[in-house]
Amino acid sequence: MKELDNYFMQQEEPVRGCFLALHEIILAQDENLATAWKWQMPVFYYKKKMFCYLFFHKKYKLPYLALVEGRQLDHPALLAENRTRIKIMLIDPTKDLPMETIEEVLQQALALYR
Structure with a gap:
């Protein structure tokens, strides 16, 4: 987990605090969620299936939560952009x-995995 910790600590505030809070919020949603370091970013798995990840949007200069099966979700807070799945x-x-x-x-995304 050292790479994951380093990733969070390398971010400047307030992005660091945002990522750390999101990390805790995501893990609190279900006991079957776990964090891994993959593709140089924090990735969350639900029972070993890729669930979501945290990253920084270069165009908008904002952190974001990406949901792997997002195409199956219909929520006004979600953006598809040019992505087909996420x-x-x-x-x-x-x-x-x-x-x-x-x-x-x-919780809507977790319902797809349960």
């Missing part, structure tokens, strides 16, 4: 996290 949720680290929306999106 949808993302942009997070503004200068504002309070939209906890209710984040948890709602994560």
Whole structure:
């Protein structure tokens, strides 16, 4: 997990705090979620199936939560952009996290895996 910890610590505030909070929020959604370091980013797995990941959007300059099976979700907070499978949720680290929306999106996504 050293690479994962380093990734978080290398981010500048408020992005670092946002990523750390999202990490905890995601893991709190289900006991079967686990974090791994893959493709130089934090990736979350549900029972060994890739579930979501955290990354930084270069165009919008915002962190985002990417849901692997996002195409199956219909939520106004999610963007498909040019992706065919994944949808993302942009997070503004200068504002309070939209906890209710984040948890709602994560629970909808988890329902696809259960």
